[in-house]
Amino acid sequence: MRIKEGVYWYKEQGFFDANTYVIKDELTVLIDPGLENYLGRRLKEVQADGTDPKDIDVILVTHLHPDHCGAAAGLKEVSGAQVALHPSQREYLDIMAEEAVKFFGFDITRKFSADLVLGEGLSLGKTYLEVLHTPGHSPCSICFYAGDKKILIGGDLVFEQGVGRTDLPFGNTEELKTSIETVSTLDTELLLPGHGAILEGRNKVKRNYEFIKEVYFKAFF
Ligand SMILES: [Zn+2]
Ligand SMILES: [Zn+2]
Numbered sequence: 754m755r756i757k758e759g760v761y762w763y764k765e766q767g768f769f770d771a772n773t774y775v776i777k778d779e780l781t782v783l784i785d786p787g788l789e790n791y792l793g794r795r796l797k798e799v800q801a802d803g804t805d806p807k808d809i810d811v812i813l814v815t816h817l818h819p820d821h822c823g824a825a826a827g828l829k830e831v832s833g834a835q836v837a838l839h840p841s842q843r844e845y846l847d848i849m850a851e852e853a854v855k856f857f858g859f860d861i862t863r864k865f866s867a868d869l870v871l872g873e874g875l876s877l878g879k880t881y882l883e884v885l886h887t888p889g890h891s892p893c894s895i896c897f898y899a900g901d902k903k904i905l906i907g908g909d910l911v912f913e914q915g916v917g918r919t920d921l922p923f924g925n926t927e928e929l930k931t932s933i934e935t936v937s938t939l940d941t942e943l944l945l946p947g948h949g950a951i952l953e954g955r956n957k958v959k960r961n962y963e964f965i966k967e968v969y970f971k972a973f974f
Contacts, residue, residue: 754798754802756943757904759777759880760775760776760904760943761774761802763799765787769820770787770790770820771948772787772947773786773795775802776899777804778877778878778879779877779878780810780878781808781811781877783809783832784813784815784897784906785813785822786814786821786822786823786824786828788823788861789826789862792827795824796831806831808832809832810834810835811836811837811869812829812836813837813871815896815897815906815907816893816895816908816909817846818849818891819857819861820947821909821947822865823862823863825863826865829865835868836869837867837870838867838871839870839884839893841892842895843867846866849922852922852923871884872884880902881899882898883897883898883899885935887910889910889924889929889932889933890909890910890917890919890921890924890929891921892925894908894909894910894932895908898936898939900940902943903941903943904945905939905941907936910929910946911933911944911961911962912946912947912949913949914964915949916929916965916969917947933965940955942958944961
């Protein structure tokens with residue numbers, strides 16, 4: 754569903770999946786393809802909004818948990834898009850896949866690799882997508898910030914009245930706090946998290962950070 758000019762949201766499909774976002778510009782990027790089981794359904798929704806899978810140029814992931822990146826290999830096959838990973842994601846690619854097998858007891862992420870390595874940002878045309886390394890929920894968590902649209906795609910860093918868990922392998926609560934403090938300074942009108950509802954409006958986003966700082970920072974950090 755279209756949420757802003759050139760920005761689309763596809764809700765997580767069910768158990769153990771994640772929100773997907775598409776940004777259409779001169780380049781079309783898809784962020785967090787979700788779990789592979791839901792890829793067919795998700796691509797139907799993307800197509801219904803006028804984006805053919807073959808139009809997708811770049812696949813990005815906010816981090817390497819299978820609910821976000823599980824469908825990366827499958828989507829690459831279908832779309833022919835290139836997978837662009839942050840250096841921290843390249844570093845943890847095999848380790849996170851092994852941890853997922855240990856944690857879930859079976860392999861749910863088909864192997865994929867980086868076709869491109871992300872620097873500080875990615876120019877999509879009109880929109881420049883800033884890449885911020887925001888560890889805490891995982892060491893390879895990144896956020897994408899588009900200053901012209903004032904949108905933040907945050908993965909599992911912050912949610913509506915919640916924060917990403919840090920009890921999974923390589924989670925780090927102190928880092929999560931620092932990362933939240935960093936993104937909370939960005940002028941954001943649309944906060945697009947990896948799970949749950951999106952937050953619309955500068956005041957709503959601001960109040961959400963205040964809530965998190967009040968409730969979570971005091972209770973858990
Ligand atoms: Zn996660
Ligand atoms: Zn997640």
